[in-house]
Amino acid sequence: MFLAILICLVLFIADLSVGSVSIPFTEVIKILTGSHSTEATWEKIVLIIRLPKAISAVLAGTALAIAGLQMQTLFHNPLAGPSVLGITAGASLGVAVVMLTGGGAASLYAIRELGIGGTWLVMLASSAGAALVMGLILLISLRLKDNVSLLIIGIMIGNVTIAIVSIWQYFSSPEQLQDYLIWTFGSLGGVTGRQLPVFVTVTFIGLVLTFINSKSLNTLLLGENYARSMGINIFRTRTLIIFTSSILAGAVTGFCGPIAFIGIAVPHLVRSMTRTSDHKVLIPLCWFVGTALMLICDLIAQVPGSQIVLPINAITALVGSPVVVWVIIKNKNLKTAF
């Protein structure tokens, strides 16, 4: 546990020091601890640009990992995750509705200008979109016991959602389109200092609710019938899982764009590390590993030593997919490792 925190801390500072301008480790620590750096510009870069971005990485990694873990348990499916089951697509739809309907006044930058109100608007729209898709999938899961069918349906719902968005895009003006497209690349840097408190609050609420729910999540591992027989209120548990996963995935998607694969990869990584399915252990570890993986992805996206910044969405997929493949190969079979 101590080691995990230390690794996250080191990665966090590394993330602050790397970028188009390289800032030494010691200087970063100096700036963070409140003393003055030798160069005033470094101070500005770290505190105004890089700190919000690094904190966003921590929040996004945490939120996606926790949302993925809960969904895998709820659906009894090792392939469940925000990006796979169309939850992220649903959130994108919510954002598209906000961005593409209101004309120029509701463009991404206009929304930023609206301040907190606008931030909440994007957040709520994307969470509502996420909850819509997840609720739909869950409704179908009540009638369908087969996980593979459910997964295919989830992917189809995701496709329908994406199709609706692209039809919408077709009829949108180029300026609106550009905003939206940039948003879909995913960016941790887009979160401003004013938006950060909202992001922190939502992630924190999601984390706490999930942790409170960990006893029920554990009993769900035996299946819903057993969980019910042990006094667990299934309806309440399901609702809580959908609510928390939706706000977590929705917040990340709203603020940083659709970020793939962290949600599905991290829970598997953690399970294969600890060989346990106990959520009381998995939740804090998903927090740490999600944070660490997201920071690593952000470090790679900076392309250290260069001026280039790659879209974060591409990096998470590049890092995340091999992780899932590696876990499957290592355990021969995802089902037994799950």
Add this chain to the structure above:
Amino acid sequence: MEKALILYQLVIGYRPNKGVPVKVAGPIDLTMEDGRLNCLIGPNGVGKSTLLRTIAGIQPALSGHVKILGELPDKMKSEKLARLLSIVLTDRIGHGNLKAFDVVAMGRTPYTGWFGTLDKEDQKKVAWAIEMTGITDLIDKNILELSDGERQKVMIARALAQDTPLMLLDEPTAHLDLPNRIEIVRLLRKLTAETNKAIIMSTHELDLALQAADNIWLMTSDHAIYSGTPEDLVLNDTFGRTFTKKGIDFDKNQGIFRLVEPHQKVVSVTGGDPGAFWTKRALERQGFQIVVNERQSNHIDVTSRNNHWQWNWMKDGIDQSANSIESMLQQFTGEGEEL
């Protein structure tokens, strides 16, 4: 003292989303005492699972009610019901990173706080459940590494840790081989005797039910349910009537089911058991009717010396003998080489 379980005018069935409710069985009026093992049997599709699910509160009754220790489960909070009733289902567990111990410990869910931490009392109950079911060697193993029989014992230990006066088991012996089946039933009998729990299990193993149950609930295809001591149900023909089909006959004298082949030939068998017993079984399978008449020309005598069995008979006035049932059948039925 309240009865462990009372079913009062209970009608079980399904309520489809559209249309009229489908009655499966009832009205059922039954009671069950503490410390007894009750086997629920009946032909496939007669509603055994529906009855268990209704008692467990998973499925609502069409009318009437269930009372567990004098209380109505459908009026109870699920947490309270979880302290009265535990279940063992046929559901497979698909998660591989669960240790047997974790599964047993989960049985304490209704008693632990919001975080699920086990206190001293919980740990004592878990240790006791593990000891009672004899799974001490398995607790560190992954649930998916266990054999079907071992996993079933772990699930029973989990229900035991839940510490409820009533336990329901849906076909706990399905998919198990004979030694494991007997072990599970012995375990359940031990639990009723030592813990005074009331245990209901549904099963397809009729012979096992006849041997092990204190009481049998027999569901028939005509929506009725008969309750009684196994032996009474055999003697008053309820048992035979329910399960006798074309080609299968219930032998009341021996408490077993037989495949009935059309009798073409008669034969009599003498000699000591178990030799004579298994000889009769083999001959019956070949379509012989066993009669008690030594003067019949078709007569086989079974003798044993130093645990070696021998079969003697006469054919066309000549003494014949064989040293295994297989060779006896070959010669006697004339399907093998003619001597």
